[in-house]
Amino acid sequence: xxxxxxxxxxxxxxxxxxxxxxxxxxxxxxxxxxxxxxxxxxxxxxxxxxxxxxxxxxxxxxxxxxxxxxxxxxxxxxxxxxxxxxxxxxxxxxxxxxxxxxxxxxxxxxxxxxxxxxxxxxxxxxxxxxxxxxxxxxxxxxxxxxxxxxxxxxxxxxxx
Amino acid sequence: xxxxxxxxxxxxxxxxxxxxxxxxxxxxxxxxxxxxxxxxxxxxxxxxxxxxxxxxxxxxxxxxxxxxxxxxxxxxxxxxxxxxxxxxxxxxxxxxxxxxxxxxxxxxxxxxxxxxxxxxxxxxxxxxxxxxxxxxxxxxxxxxxxxxxxxxxxxxxxxxxxxxxxxxxxxxxxxxxxxxxxxxxxxxxxxxxxxxxxxxxxxxxxxxxxxxxxxxxxxxxxxxxxxxxxxxxxxxxxxxxxxxxxxxxxxxxxxxxxxxxxxxxxxxxxxxxxxxxxxxxxxxxxxxxxxxxxxxxxxxxxxxxxxxxxxxxxxxxxxxxxxxxxxxxxxxxxxxxxxxxxxxxxxxxxxxxxxxxxxxxxxxxxxxxxxxxxxxxxxxxxxxxxxxxxxxxxxxxxxxxxxxxxxxxxxxxxxxxxxxxxxxxxxxxxxxxxxxxxxxxxxxxxxxxxxxxxxxxxxxxxxxxxxxxxxxxxxxxxxxxxxxxxxxxxxxxxxxxxxxxxxxxxxxxxxxxxxxxxxxxxxxxxxxxxxxxxxxxxxxxxxxxxxxxxxxxxxxxxxxxxxxxxxxxxxxxxxxxxxxxxxxxxxxxxxxxxxxxxxxxxxxxxxxxxxxxxxxxxxxxxxxxxxxxxxxxxxxxxxxxxxxxxxxxxxxxxxxxx
Numbered sequence: 074x075x076x077x078x079x080x081x082x083x084x085x086x087x088x089x090x091x092x093x094x095x096x097x098x099x100x101x102x103x104x105x106x107x108x109x110x111x112x113x114x115x116x117x118x119x120x121x122x123x124x125x126x127x128x129x130x131x132x133x134x135x136x137x138x139x140x141x142x143x144x145x146x147x148x149x150x151x152x153x154x155x156x157x158x159x160x161x162x163x164x165x166x167x168x169x170x171x172x173x174x175x176x177x178x179x180x181x182x183x184x185x186x187x188x189x190x191x192x193x194x195x196x197x198x199x200x201x202x203x204x205x206x207x208x209x210x211x212x213x214x215x216x217x218x219x220x221x222x223x224x225x226x227x228x229x230x231x232x233x
Numbered sequence: 234x235x236x237x238x239x240x241x242x243x244x245x246x247x248x249x250x251x252x253x254x255x256x257x258x259x260x261x262x263x264x265x266x267x268x269x270x271x272x273x274x275x276x277x278x279x280x281x282x283x284x285x286x287x288x289x290x291x292x293x294x295x296x297x298x299x300x301x302x303x304x305x306x307x308x309x310x311x312x313x314x315x316x317x318x319x320x321x322x323x324x325x326x327x328x329x330x331x332x333x334x335x336x337x338x339x340x341x342x343x344x345x346x347x348x349x350x351x352x353x354x355x356x357x358x359x360x361x362x363x364x365x366x367x368x369x370x371x372x373x374x375x376x377x378x379x380x381x382x383x384x385x386x387x388x389x390x391x392x393x394x395x396x397x398x399x400x401x402x403x404x405x406x407x408x409x410x411x412x413x414x415x416x417x418x419x420x421x422x423x424x425x426x427x428x429x430x431x432x433x434x435x436x437x438x439x440x441x442x443x444x445x446x447x448x449x450x451x452x453x454x455x456x457x458x459x460x461x462x463x464x465x466x467x468x469x470x471x472x473x474x475x476x477x478x479x480x481x482x483x484x485x486x487x488x489x490x491x492x493x494x495x496x497x498x499x500x501x502x503x504x505x506x507x508x509x510x511x512x513x514x515x516x517x518x519x520x521x522x523x524x525x526x527x528x529x530x531x532x533x534x535x536x537x538x539x540x541x542x543x544x545x546x547x548x549x550x551x552x553x554x555x556x557x558x559x560x561x562x563x564x565x566x567x568x569x570x571x572x573x574x575x576x577x578x579x580x581x582x583x584x585x586x587x588x589x590x591x592x593x594x595x596x597x598x599x600x601x602x603x604x605x606x607x608x609x610x611x612x613x614x615x616x617x618x619x620x621x622x623x624x625x626x627x628x629x630x631x632x633x634x635x636x637x638x639x640x641x642x643x644x645x646x647x648x649x650x651x652x653x654x655x656x657x658x659x660x661x662x663x664x665x666x667x668x669x670x671x672x673x674x675x676x677x678x679x680x681x682x683x684x685x686x687x688x689x690x691x692x693x694x695x696x697x698x699x700x701x702x703x704x705x706x707x708x709x710x711x712x713x714x715x716x717x718x719x720x721x722x723x724x725x726x727x728x729x730x731x732x733x734x735x736x737x738x739x740x741x742x743x744x745x746x747x748x749x750x751x752x753x754x755x756x757x758x759x760x761x762x763x764x765x766x767x768x769x770x771x772x773x774x775x776x777x778x779x780x781x782x783x784x785x786x787x788x789x790x791x792x793x794x795x796x797x798x799x800x801x802x803x804x805x806x807x808x809x810x811x812x813x814x815x816x817x818x819x820x821x822x823x824x825x826x827x828x829x830x831x832x833x834x835x836x837x838x839x840x841x842x843x844x845x846x847x848x849x850x851x852x853x854x855x856x857x858x859x860x861x862x863x864x865x866x867x868x869x870x871x872x873x874x875x876x877x878x879x880x881x882x883x884x885x886x887x888x889x890x891x
Contacts, residue, residue: 101756101843122617130619133468173619180614187600188626191593199589203577218430
């Protein structure tokens with residue numbers, strides 16, 4: 074639950090949930106001997122959420138279910154599945170909740186389009202603003218209030 | 234007795250904040266100067282009240298008075314003194330008390346160091362600070378009273394989470410709150426400007442020191458939390474895009490935009506409305522962050538329902554403050570006259586582009602953080618939005634922002650010469666590409682995205698150095714002249730160079746560790762030699778001993794490079810019997826180019842141990858960069874221009890008004 078922990082704690086010591094044990098997640102016994110294969114298994118593991126934890130991938134978690142899922146990922150790899158097939162395999166059984174990277178679907182269009190929409194809208198307003206500005210300076214006049222204060226000072230009553 | 238005194242002082246602070254909110258505002262509207270000046274006294278009384286309350290709570294922790302509920306739940310008599318003190322804010326009630334302590338501190342500082350600010354503005358600012366205070370004092374007194382006693386005091390406390398018994402995380406909350414709560418000053422200045430109708434460069438100059446302090450504190454707080462995660466959690470991670478981290482990152486992003494747009498107001502009397510809006514938004518995001526974390530709504534929608542009182546109360550405060558400020562903005566902002574004009578190619582536009590990118594980046598973090606929550610409320614679907622989303626959606630925007638940060642300083646105010654800017658940008662690109670080639674020769678290419686990242690970091694570094702060189706007249710002047718000019722640069726210019734340079738260094742560190750990190754996780758027998766990148770790690774042995782309130786196993790790991798000993802690491806595994814929890818303390822040796830990092834894991838029963846060995850290149854640059862960014866704001870704060878804005882008392886008497 075390491076990530077769970079960091080979640081609580083990084084946050085200004087707010088929200089002290091019941092914290093669990095920071096043991097080391099990955100067990101050398103389950104690892105592939107081939108480094109390339111092992112790296113791929115970890116990359117996939119980083120995209121799957123541990124179901125028991127708050128915001129932690131199965132790669133980082135030491136929960137039993139996370140370990141089981143890591144084993145499942147490795148089995149599918151041995152079977153020859155592609156990365157996306159493995160992710161689909163796991164999410165079919167456990168739901169979209171396990172995918173740390175939400176899949177593109179009707180309910181996530183708004184999420185995935187957010188960066189482009191925000192940048193687009195922002196740029197649009199920026200351009201409108203830059204084009205719509207008056208090109209000559211408005212004459213700077215004293216506000217009534219400043220004028221009153223200046224008068225006040227001239228009358229010798231001080232400002233404070 | 235002392236605890237009751239603290240409770241009483243807290244109520245006194247509430248009363249003072251009510252007076253601070255009402256009397257000066259009435260005085261401002263009626264033009265009654267003595268009523269306005271009540272603000273200063275009220276701010277002082279409020280601060281004394283809350284400081285006494287905080288002191289009383291600290292006393293209860295220090296003397297281990299377990300008849301106080303939160304001390305019993307969060308402290309223990311055998312804890313080292315440092316953690317008895319820091320334990321005060323390592324729980325909900327105490328951390329909220331720290332929150333208002335910071336708020337009152339900023340109020341009293343404005344009152345003490347803001348004597349140059351005309352009393353109309355100052356008293357209105359303090360009045361708004363008082364209004365914020367009322368809400369949070371009521372929140373504490375009604376839902377989270379830290380001074381609550383228990384009828385049957387336990388013999389000893391339940392202790393504090395051992396992960397928090399660490400100097401790094403102990404001072405993380407005060408710094409983070411310095412930022413979170415510090416932005417309340419920007420909010421108060423913005424609201425006061427809307428109320429009094431005075432928005433001009435002088436206003437921006439009065440506000441700027443407070444934004445700089447808050448932003449510096451927030452930067453340091455985030456970095457400290459990240460650093461703690463890196464060395465304490467035991468696997469070298471430092472940023473997880475967790476909702477709670479995002480809650481502190483959003484005010485930082487918008488605060489960065491505010492910091493930049495306030496410069497435009499100050500120098501050019503432009504972007505007034507936008508700056509006011511940013512000031513309101515920055516503090517709103519701090520409040521939203523407080524709400525998200527305090528209400529427990531992030532854990533799940535259902536956790537919110539289990540303790541609805543606190544969550545609903547903060548939500549109410551949130552709606553009230555943000556709503557009222559935005560309504561005021563909508564009502565008053567049409568009367569604001571925008572001043573200075575500028576061409577499309579100008580520093581003003583450059584800073585607007587910064588604002589656009591920071592706001593868009595903040596928007597992405599906001600959407601990503603709240604999307605699962607919103608979706609679950611709408612149709613019950615449970616999805617996760619994790620690090621892969623944020624990396625993909627946020628980092629490109631931040632990359633563009635860094636490119637823009639390189640060019641921005643090339644642009645002159647009002648009207649920049651496009652040809653000059655483009656020529657300097659081209660030079661930057663060529664130099665950055667050449668250095669990139671060298672980096673690839675030495676370190677090798679791992680992936681194209683990393684390549685782009687390295688280029689962007691180099692671009693910002695080269696552009697910043699180039700701008701500094703041009704500013705001091707290089708290469709056209711003799712070295713001694715250049716040196717004199719460097720020394721004579723205004724502090725605010727140093728703020729720019731340190732801030733942008735620090736960002737380049739930090740980004741280079743982040744990219745280096747993501748692309749070139751070496752990691753080995755293996756069961757190791759004592760004496761076994763493991764190759765990690767260019768290094769060899771040898772486990773020498775394990776020694777068992779005890780600390781003040783824990784038992785510990787300390788491993789000795791020797792690290793060699795090409796047969797010579799580089800360092801000896803001492804990773805630990807501790808066991809805290811009171812809390813019944815273990816912690817890991819990574820053994821870290823920092824070299825200029827990276828960290829050697831070893832973590833001691835469980836014994837395997839056959840004399841071996843599960844060890845995690847890392848070589849993390851670039852990590853020290855990350856911390857150095859963050860430190861520079863945080864310092865840049867303080868350097869900028871010491872600029873003469875701002876000292877004139879926040880002068881000493883004696884001068885205020887001589888100087889009737891701006």
